[in-house]
Amino acid sequence: MAAAMRRCSTKNCALLFIFLFLTGLLSFLENILPSSSSVVYDEEKSPEKLVRQSGGDGTPNKTQDVDEIRKDLPQNIVEVDVEQYLASGENFDVTECSTPIPEENYTTPKEVPLIALASYPRSGNKLTRQNLYRITGNNRRLYKQAHNLDLNETEFDRICYKTHAYDNETIKYYNGGAILLLRNPRESTISFFMWQYNERMKYDRDTVTDWIRKNDTIWTGWVQETIRSWRDTYLAWINQGHRVLISFTEDIAKDANRELSRMVAFAGQRVPIKLLKCTTSEFAWISRKHLDFEPFFPNDLLQQCISDVNNTLIRKGVRPLPTYPATYL
Numbered sequence: 063m064a065a066a067m068r069r070c071s072t073k074n075c076a077l078l079f080i081f082l083f084l085t086g087l088l089s090f091l092e093n094i095l096p097s098s099s100s101v102v103y104d105e106e107k108s109p110e111k112l113v114r115q116s117g118g119d120g121t122p123n124k125t126q127d128v129d130e131i132r133k134d135l136p137q138n139i140v141e142v143d144v145e146q147y148l149a150s151g152e153n154f155d156v157t158e159c160s161t162p163i164p165e166e167n168y169t170t171p172k173e174v175p176l177i178a179l180a181s182y183p184r185s186g187n188k189l190t191r192q193n194l195y196r197i198t199g200n201n202r203r204l205y206k207q208a209h210n211l212d213l214n215e216t217e218f219d220r221i222c223y224k225t226h227a228y229d230n231e232t233i234k235y236y237n238g239g240a241i242l243l244l245r246n247p248r249e250s251t252i253s254f255f256m257w258q259y260n261e262r263m264k265y266d267r268d269t270v271t272d273w274i275r276k277n278d279t280i281w282t283g284w285v286q287e288t289i290r291s292w293r294d295t296y297l298a299w300i301n302q303g304h305r306v307l308i309s310f311t312e313d314i315a316k317d318a319n320r321e322l323s324r325m326v327a328f329a330g331q332r333v334p335i336k337l338l339k340c341t342t343s344e345f346a347w348i349s350r351k352h353l354d355f356e357p358f359f360p361n362d363l364l365q366q367c368i369s370d371v372n373n374t375l376i377r378k379g380v381r382p383l384p385t386y387p388a389t390y391l
């Protein structure tokens with residue numbers, strides 16, 4: 063090389079020198095910098111995603127243990143123990159409901175926190191809210207009296223407030239936390255569609271049903287959008303809620319006493335077991351079947367959205383959604 067350098071012209075020597083310098087620099091950088099495929103990355107910058115490190119061929123060769131991930135997650139999911147409370151009402155007879163509950167059996171709550179009753183539309187929010195209102199009515203009156211508040215004042219008129227919103231501002235607003243109602247997305251999607259077009263927009267029921275039967279774009283577009291919205295609603299509240307109590311709508315239908323007592327306890331309220339039992343004795347959850355045929359559903363998308371919610375629940379230490387049948391019928 064030295065001989066070549068001596069024989070080259072001034073111009074050629076300068077070009078050769080630049081070439082050799084750049085070649086050496088590239089070699090040096092390759093040795094000290096990792097390839098782009100080996101950089102640890104966080105998908106979507108979400109703590110619910112597993113952080114992976116891939117080898118030179120781009121395939122994952124290390125997955126962070128789920129327990130390690132869980133340590134970094136905000137443990138905002140709350141559970142309450144109502145076993146002893148429910149056991150106190152095992153011998154309850156519904157005929158006792160005709161007898162008034164003595165005033166001394168009620169407990170004045172220390173506070174009435176601002177709690178959301180959050181859900182995707184058509185997940186049992188209204189019926190749940192109505193029952194909670196009845197169960198805690200006397201508590202709210204006692205609280206107002208204890209704090210010299212106008213009994214007609216609506217600020218403390220309920221223990222939770224309905225919302226279907228899931229934006230950051232709404233979630234932060236409910237600083238007392240949220241009771242989160244989760245329902246089978248197939249059921250809630252169909253029910254929401256029928257409510258939107260038949261009950262709210264006043265289209266004939268047969269016409270709306272025909273849209274679903276014939277896979278009209280009104281239905282197929284709706285179902286694609288709402289399934290994603292169902293997932294996004296629950297991921298937002300589960301991940302960002304200050305404190306969250308999970309309740310499955312299907313569990314409320316099976317055992318209203320247990321689920322409603324969990325909600326009352328979560329809200330910091332105490333009510334006589336008789337009041338709970340008398341209220342739920344009139345409780346009837348009727349899951350209306352809107353269709354007599356199997357509707358179109360993008361099953362891959364549906365199962366992916368259910369999996370997204372389930373995986374997040376599991377990583378939070380909560381049991382996943384109840385197993386849903388593959389058919390609507």
